[in-house]
Amino acid sequence: MAELNASPQKSGAVRGRKKQNLRVDLTAMVDLAFLLITFFIMTTTLAKPKAMDLVMPVEGPREGTPASRSFTICLGKNNLVMWYLGELKNPIIPPTVTNFNNDGLRHAIMETSKKVHDKSGKSMIVLVKPSDHSVYSNMVNxxxxxxxxxxxxxxxVDIATPDIDALKQKGIY
Structure with missing residues (x-):
């Protein structure tokens, strides 16, 4: 609430006039401000974290992965990757170096997946092998x-010595 206080003025002023002091009580305004702040804090949606699900294998006997369905991606340096289908010593599709462009790794995965599915009727299994010279963003990509x-x-999975040798031959290790 606002209050007016009348007090006599000091010398030098016109007689008969009184100075009025104005005092404004801001308690209600402060209460309203805190109510509004509380309302907006409670009703605001904060950014939700985005995470990708990752399933780890269960301990126990391991089943073998057929070479005809094994697609291996070896991450090298300079944002380059080497991929092949099958085993490295006897590949179905030989090791190929590519990048992360639209016609790079994504195209290779889609084309090879289609071939594997047409041939076996099952989806392919991808092994990602980061090297010591790859960067974290390549793994995320x-x-x-x-x-x-x-x-x-x-x-x-961990990269094996033959894969490192193949990366060295391709010049991306």
Whole structure:
């Protein structure tokens, strides 16, 4: 509430006039401000974290993966990847170097997945092998590509010595 206080003015002023002091009580305004702040905090939706589901294998006997369905992606340096289908010593599709462009890794995954599905009737299994010279963003880009192309089975495994040798031969290790 506002209050007016009348008090006599000091010397030098016109006689008969009184100075009025105005005092405004801001308690109600502060209460309203806190109510509004509380309302907006409670009703605001904060950014929800985005995460990709990752399923880890259960301990126990391991089943073998058929070479005809094994698609291997080896991450190298300079945002390049090497991929092949089958085993490295006897590949069905020989090792090929590509990048993360639209006609790169995604195209290779889609085309190879279609071939594997037409041949075996099952989906392919992707093995992602990051090297010591690859960067974290390449791993994230690879997982994004697998998610976009809807590959149901993939695993992140340690890179083997033959794969490192193949990366060195291709000049991306």
């Amino acid at each position: 690879t997982l994004d590509e697998l998610n976009i192309t809807q590959i149901p089975s993939y695993a992140i």
